[in-house]
Amino acid sequence: MGRIPCCEKDNVKRGQWTPEEDNKLSAYIAQHGTRNWRLIPKNAGLQRCGKSCRLRWTNYLRPDLKHGEFSESEEQTIVKLHSVVGNRWSLIAAQLPGRTDNDIKNHWNTKLKKKLSGMGIDPVTHKPFSHLMAEIATTLAPPQVAHLTEAALGCFKDEMLHLLSKKRVDFQFQQSGISPPRYDSLVHPNANHPASTAYNNISGKPDDRIDETIQKIKMSVSRAMQQEHEKPLIRPWPMITSTEETSDDGFMDGFPGSASGFQYGPSSYGNEGDISSPWNQSICTGSNCTGGDQQNGLHDKGKDRDVDMDREHTDIGAKTIGLKSSEFGADCVLWDLSNDLINPIV
DNA sequence: AATTAATACAACCGCACATCA
DNA sequence: TTGATGTGCGGTTGTATTAAT
Incomplete structure (x- = not known):
């Protein structure tokens, strides 16, 4: 059995979002909020999966997000928290206003891990x-x-x-x-x-x-x-x-x-x-x-x-x-x- | 200038848990 | 209590961009 999929995979667009799609989603959410993600793409006129819309909103479109480089203090916070809670990105993100778990996870995987390894420190155990x-x-x-x-x-x-x-x-x-x-x-x-x-x-x-x-x-x-x-x-x-x-x-x-x-x-x-x-x-x-x-x-x-x-x-x-x-x-x-x-x- | 490799970021996937009727 | 649905989360993959050769 298993649960039914959140959307018809064949009829939804995937991959990078266009500015038009971003605008449609932002405008719809500004007006109606984020209740029921399954209905949002349909009502907003988007050929996207509800889950995809949610991710796009939470990871990119939300107005309270920061998009620039991570500051040194932010990096320190991430490393310190990671040494305590491990890969629980949402917990770490909660301590960094404007940053998403996805942001932090990517930053960790692409930069911080290498930085620590380069210092002779195991990034898993610290x-x-x-x-x-x-x-x-x-x-x-x-x-x-x-x-x-x-x-x-x-x-x-x-x-x-x-x-x-x-x-x-x-x-x-x-x-x-x-x-x-x-x-x-x-x-x-x-x-x-x-x-x-x-x-x-x-x-x-x-x-x-x-x-x-x-x-x-x-x-x-x-x-x-x-x-x-x-x-x-x-x-x-x-x-x-x-x-x-x-x-x-x-x-x-x-x-x-x-x-x-x-x-x-x-x-x-x-x-x-x-x-x-x-x-x-x-x-x-x-x-x-x-x-x-x-x-x-x-x-x-x-x-x-x-x-x-x-x-x-x-x-x-x-x-x-x-x-x-x-x-x-x-x-x-x-x-x-x-x-x-x-x-x-x- | 063309090609290849590395990097950074965005998006997707699937599972687990929460909520609600 | 149970099943359907929504949401959160972490891991992974895909792709655009940049650097190196």
């Missing part, structure tokens, strides 16, 4: 990629870890390739003090062969370097796992920071986003200090969020800032994302990233 890797390494049994790590590294490799294609990055040259090659020569080592890219070149320097870095990551993860297994299983959920300067107020000053007004740090997100369950921190939605301020929909961003500042690891010339906790017994450097790699894509 945690540094390093943190997720540490969780994988310390939560599961080795066979599971191996598979998950492989999968995660595959994703991370894609991210690195993406970043490499956007920016000049050179791991080896950085260390040896030789200036890195230009981006275009990196991507197109042989100018006579435009199809030749970092992804398929045979001399393959960039590709090799990526693989080498991937290998380093694998080694570090397995080292972390090994150290973890030598000790009784305690779940430390160590705080991982970007090395540079977690400042007194808890923000990671080193995160480039803070300079651009796009602040992203432990204190601005979730309960970073709540170490009881990493998944409560990671996937913090309205339904499973355990944050103290869940009732009003937001966490207390100010508390739990006094994380162990000792859990830092500094490396020369590159930003080191690592962890140092008494439970691990040693510094576990998960990986080294050049500063470029965790900078936002400009």
Whole structure:
């Protein structure tokens, strides 16, 4: 059985709305309001599905909508709320007057997700990629870890390739003090062969370097796992920071986003200090969020800032994302990233 | 200048829930 | 209580525009 369709699909127009259609719909709604969307297209003289009319009105024609660029404060609001409620766009939209859920969803998918990834932060969990890797390494049994790590590294490799294609990055040259090659020569080592890219070149320097870095990551993860297994299983959920300067107020000053007004740090997100369950921190939605301020929909961003500042690891010339906790017994450097790699894509 | 790839935005789809007779 | 209908919502797809080659 199932419900009857909202309209005769064959007799309705689809696709982009014309200005004439917009005018008809706006004029009709101005006069009669928005009751009974099924009747509106018929009465307004539109060959459209009622649902399509409703969407056009709510997402575009409504007079109280903003249509311009998102401001930085709006972006911050979106990211903060997303870290709390996840993909519940209507909830987020409710906090941003003049913006629709569709607007916000599109903006998130096209801009903000990439912005966060470019900062080395997982847009789903709002945690540094390093943190997720540490969780994988310390939560599961080795066979599971191996598979998950492989999968995660595959994703991370894609991210690195993406970043490499956007920016000049050179791991080896950085260390040896030789200036890195230009981006275009990196991507197109042989100018006579435009199809030749970092992804398929045979001399393959960039590709090799990526693989080498991937290998380093694998080694570090397995080292972390090994150290973890030598000790009784305690779940430390160590705080991982970007090395540079977690400042007194808890923000990671080193995160480039803070300079651009796009602040992203432990204190601005979730309960970073709540170490009881990493998944409560990671996937913090309205339904499973355990944050103290869940009732009003937001966490207390100010508390739990006094994380162990000792859990830092500094490396020369590159930003080191690592962890140092008494439970691990040693510094576990998960990986080294050049500063470029965790900078936002400009 | 032509072609291709990437991006941004609008619109659609299907499911779930709310409302009402 | 139940079924029909309306609406809200999130995910996905389509398309126009822009950038890169």
